[in-house]
Amino acid sequence: MLAVAILAAGKGTRMKSKLPKVLHPLGSKSLVERAIESCKIVKPHRTLVIIGYEGDKIENALNHLENVEFVQQTEQLGTGHAIMQLLPHLKDFTGDLLVLNGDVPLLRPETVEELVNTHQKNKNATTLLTANLKNPQGYGRVFCDGNNLVTQIVEDRDCNSAQKQNHRINAGVYCFNWQCLKEALPQLTTNNDQQEYYLTEVVDFLNPVMALDVHDHSEISGINDRCQLAVAYDxxxxxxKEGWMKAGVTMIDPDSITIDETVQLGIDVTIEPQTHIRGNTIIGANCKIGPGCLIENSIIEDNTTVLYSVISDSKISANTRIGPYAHLRGGVELGENCRVGNFVEIKKSSIGNKTNIAHLSYIGDATLGNQVNIGAGTITAxxxxxxxxxxxxxxxxxTGSNSVFVAPVTIGEDVTVGAGSVITHDVPNDSLAIARGKQKNIEGWKKP
Incomplete structure (x- = not known):
């Protein structure tokens, strides 16, 4: 059996925020949610989040996740003290405990899996993730023998000058044999510079303790301020983006593009500069998106082109052209082979196949059939x-240019609406509808 503990009790004062540090978003998810998701691959039996500062906010933010328990740490007296809070919650638990930090969001699931497998294969009392850094300043140092068995862990501020020359650092990610750990926890002391209970001190009471070096140093990067948050997002x-380009997606100027990891892209998609694709968006094969687009929580089917436009919470069928400067939002469903052009806004509407809305129009709360042509400046009021x-x-x-449909109103099939009409009543099939004032010319008129 495996339990997971996520350390998430700190305030994070360097974030300069009223929001707990672990709730700051990194892309589409919070830091702590990313930590939780990184360990799903090992299928834990229990997931416990240790909370303290603004703990109710963290609970509320994570209440959509299944099988997450919350443990209060009313005083923040160190990492060892945080794990001590688990003793009453895991008193009958037998198995291993994986410990992660809620502010370390870049840990790959494969790394977590390797850590747990190494721990269980070697029957270690403790296995910890380590890394060899060129500049280890600020990190606790890990000292090992030739078999990667840990002999000592010393926090950075407690290192002497010789110990600081060691470049192997503690990443703060552990897998413990819980039975061994719960016997060692009461032996922790506060005999250190910060006068806190260091979890690392348990290595003095456990054996064997093994180090596992992480392959990519960026995985263990912690977030303490907004500068580090920006680096983590990069x-x-x-x-x-590397994953999608290897899967057959072309990106023109990848540095100017952002894509949430929840997005799905088809083969031979081309993404132009300054394009941002977010949320649960699916883009089909052979689409061209951008430049200058924002697409959120939408489905865009094959062979569609979107240029300088914003699309949210909508479905766009295949072989459609959108933009430039169109805005589709709030549950739009657009049929196949449609054209939505310059400065068109569509909201909460269903549009049939081969329908064109090419210029300067607003279509809201509307249902349009197949092969409808909306003239420039048409408005649904x-x-x-x-x-x-x-x-x-x-x-x-x-519909003629500058037509206005004052809803609720129904226009039949094969209707032609004269330009400049204000339609306030239903129009039957096969009709010409004209609703405008009669033109009057006064010849020879001059301004008084």
Whole structure:
């Protein structure tokens, strides 16, 4: 059996924020959520998050996750003290305890799996993740024999000048035999510079303790301020974009592009500069996205082009062209072979196949059929000041430029609406609708 403990009780004063440090977002997820997700690969039986500062906010933020327990650390007296809080919660537990930090969000699941496997294969009392850094300042040093068995761990501020020459550092990620650990925890002392209970001191009471070097130093980077948060985002983005480019996606100027790891991309997608794709977005094969696009929580099917546009919470069917400067939001469903052009906004509407909305229009709370042509400047006036109302436009209908549909209103199939019309009543199939004032010319008129 395996339990996981996530250390998340600290305030994080260097973040200069009212938000607990572990709740700061890194891409689409918080730091602590990333720590939790990194260990799903090892299928823990229990996941315990140790909270302290603003603990209720952390609980609320994680309440959508299943099988997460919360343990209070009312005083923050060190990492050893945090793990001591688990004693009553794991009093009947037998197995291993994996300890992660809630502010170390870049740990790869494969690394966690390797740590647990190494621990269990060698039947260690403790296995800890380590790294050899060129500049180890600020990190506790790990001293090992030739078999990677740990002989001593010394915190940076407690190191003497000779010990500081050791470049192997403690990453703060551990796998313990819980039975051994719970016997060692009561023996911890505060005989150190910070007068705290260091979890690392348990190596003095456990045997064997083995070190496992991480392959990529960026995985163990902790977040203490917003500068480090930005660096971590760069690392995360580099991983995501490298993975997609190797999978058959072309990125023009990857440094200007951001893609959440929750995004799915088809083969032969091209992403142009200054494009940002977020949330649960799926983009089909042979699409061209950008430059200058923001796409969130949307589905874009094959062979679609999106240029300088914003799309959120919408579904775009195949072989469609969008932009430049279009905005689709709030549950738009766009059919195949459509054209949505310059300065068009569509909100919460269903649009049929081969329908064109090419210029300067607003379509809201509307249902448009197949092969509809919306003239430039067409507006659905869907809001009466209190409620939103629907507009329905049937197949093959054409609206003239600067038409206004005052909802609720239904326009039938094969209707032509004259330019400049304000339509306030339903229009039957196969009709010409004109609703505008009669033009009057006064010849020979001059300004008084």
């Amino acid at each position: 690392v995360l983005q580099a991983r995501v 869907n809001y009466d000041g209190v409620k939103k109302h629907p507009t329905i436009i049937g197949d093959r209908t054409k």
